[in-house]
Amino acid sequence: MTTGHEIEFGLDTFGDVTLDAGKNLLGQAEVIRNVITEAELADRVGVDFFGIGEHHRADFAVSAPEVVLAAIAGRTERIRLGSAVTVLSSDDPIRVFQRFSTLNALSNSRAEVILGRGSFIESFPLFGYELTQYERLFEEKLDLYSALVSAKKVTWDGGWRAPLVDQAIYPPIEHGRLKTWIGVGGSPESLVRAVRYDMNLMLAIIGGDPKRFLPHVELFRKLATEAGRSPKEIGVHSPGYIAETDEQARVDLYPHFKKVRDRLGAERGWPPVTEDDFQREIESGSLYAGSPKTVARKIAMTTKTLGLSRFQIKYSAGTMDHEKLLASIKLYGERVIPEVRNILADNALTP
Numbered sequence: 001m002t003t004g005h006e007i008e009f010g011l012d013t014f015g016d017v018t019l020d021a022g023k024n025l026l027g028q029a030e031v032i033r034n035v036i037t038e039a040e041l042a043d044r045v046g047v048d049f050f051g052i053g054e055h056h057r058a059d060f061a062v063s064a065p066e067v068v069l070a071a072i073a074g075r076t077e078r079i080r081l082g083s084a085v086t087v088l089s090s091d092d093p094i095r096v097f098q099r100f101s102t103l104n105a106l107s108n109s110r111a112e113v114i115l116g117r118g119s120f121i122e123s124f125p126l127f128g129y130e131l132t133q134y135e136r137l138f139e140e141k142l143d144l145y146s147a148l149v150s151a152k153k154v155t156w157d158g159g160w161r162a163p164l165v166d167q168a169i170y171p172p173i174e175h176g177r178l179k180t181w182i183g184v185g186g187s188p189e190s191l192v193r194a195v196r197y198d199m200n201l202m203l204a205i206i207g208g209d210p211k212r213f214l215p216h217v218e219l220f221r222k223l224a225t226e227a228g229r230s231p232k233e234i235g236v237h238s239p240g241y242i243a244e245t246d247e248q249a250r251v252d253l254y255p256h257f258k259k260v261r262d263r264l265g266a267e268r269g270w271p272p273v274t275e276d277d278f279q280r281e282i283e284s285g286s287l288y289a290g291s292p293k294t295v296a297r298k299i300a301m302t303t304k305t306l307g308l309s310r311f312q313i314k315y316s317a318g319t320m321d322h323e324k325l326l327a328s329i330k331l332y333g334e335r336v337i338p339e340v341r342n343i344l345a346d347n348a349l350t351p
Helices: 028-045 065-073 094-107 131-150 188-194 210-226 244-270 275-283 291-306 322-346
Strands: 009-014 049-052 078-084 111-116 153-159 160-166 179-184 200-204 234-242 288-290 312-314
Touching: 009 028, 009 234, 009 322, 028 049, 028 065, 028 322, 049 312, 065 078, 065 094, 078 094, 078 131, 078 200, 094 111, 094 131, 131 153, 179 188, 188 200, 188 210, 200 210, 210 234, 210 291, 210 322, 234 275, 234 291, 234 322, 244 275, 244 288, 288 291, 291 312
Parallel strands: 009 049, 009 312, 049 078, 078 111, 111 179, 179 200, 200 234, 234 288, 234 312
Antiparallel strands: 153 160
16 A cells, blocks of 8 residues: 655654653753754754654653744754644644744744644643543534634634634744644544544554554545545554664663553553563564664554555653663664665565
């Protein structure tokens, strides 16, 4: 399966709070500065996209991705910049559009938005929203956001805010339309929304065999065809880490992988992760960890199987230190991405 788009490769981070050389947690302010340095390196080594996720908790430093992305825009030349994701349900669609249209101006049209409901719920009580309104808020706010990116003036009515009548929103996008993706964890309803609003699809595949998402991809394309539209782009966001060898990648990553998964598991009722779970995710799941050749081959297989336009690695790995993240970014840009492109160009994949 192929797409009509050139394949792009991205990196995502949530600004995970990392350890210093003495194994102490860094302050969130220093983590944010480190994220900017990581993005600068990604730009230099040829990565196509850099995404920052929004969170409101102690283990992630970035609650205002657009501000960090604006700083990155001033220090980079070509890399596209976006959220990963923006939690639209607990935000204001007008302010989201204004912040990203401003980022788009600052970056010379390099801004994108990935909208989602978010897998964390801290933003709901923080901003005064009821979790019982989780679905309705996302649906209505996505409807308004879609109107904002589709027209110069907006007339809109919904239950969560006062109506808008022939309202212009500033600053406008300078050229074309603000590129927008809908982040999806596997819900068919989300696929329907992406088609309805003519937006790109970003699949968050954070565990299990990525091939299980092929029916979702096929449904997305089928719905678009039935709606009389050309299917939009499809991307995947998955965790990963690159080192010089497979063994080094596993040794580096496992303690941090386990710490994050066990912390989240305690919150969500998951059992503690084992080393066998970790190895299984690398070998047949959605963890892209290993040497450049190992990771490149796995990305190429997923890209070809699902017919992707973009593949994004969530490179920040819990408390793993900044220097190792920089080394992983360098290997991704200089060795993994060229290798994936060569594999796909040569059609050199065998199961």
